[in-house]
Amino acid sequence: MLGLSIILDTELQKRGWRRSTLAAESGVSEPTLSRIMNDAASIPELKTMAALSKALDLPLRRLLEACGFDLDTTTPLDDLKRVQLLMTAVPELHTFLAPLAQLSPADRQSVITFAEMLAHKRSTTKR
Numbered sequence: 001m002l003g004l005s006i007i008l009d010t011e012l013q014k015r016g017w018r019r020s021t022l023a024a025e026s027g028v029s030e031p032t033l034s035r036i037m038n039d040a041a042s043i044p045e046l047k048t049m050a051a052l053s054k055a056l057d058l059p060l061r062r063l064l065e066a067c068g069f070d071l072d073t074t075t076p077l078d079d080l081k082r083v084q085l086l087m088t089a090v091p092e093l094h095t096f097l098a099p100l101a102q103l104s105p106a107d108r109q110s111v112i113t114f115a116e117m118l119a120h121k122r123s124t125t126k127r
Contacts (some may be wrong), residue, residue, distance in 0.1 A: 003064040004044070005037040011056045026055035043067045 013021060019037070023030045028051050036042050044052075049067070053060040100108055 003040050004042075004049075004063060005040060007058075007066050008033075008037055008052070008056075011058065015056075020053060022052070026051040028052060028055075048117065 008022070011017075012019065015021075017025075019033050021027070023033055028048055032044070032048060035090055036044050036048075037119075049063045050060055053063050054057075100111060103111065
């Protein structure tokens with residue numbers, strides 16, 4: 001598995017681009033690119049990886065796997081690992097998920113039911 005920084009460095013060299021060019025093409029700031037490319041442990045947000053994927057015309061899957069996400073795993077993830085991966089990829093979820101941990105199981109189910117109701121209502125009004 002190649003690290004994301006190695007893939008990005010390789011793609012920049014192949015294209016003769018500088019980081020500033022990738023920043024302009026992807027809409028990802030230069031400081032964010034520097035952090036990703038200088039810190040092997042850095043896992044960018046999903047929207048950042050999607051923007052890089054599009055700018056470099058690379059499959060998003062390749063970038064996700066470079067960050068260590070095993071997309072072909074046959075072993076199901078436990079709930080805690082799944083939540084951790086989601087919160088890493090989409091930090092806004094932390095604001096939503098953290099308070100849920102404080103609720104009783106019955107209250108969590110009520111929140112889920114309410115969210116499902118809102119999603120259903122929204123999908124039926126869009127038609």
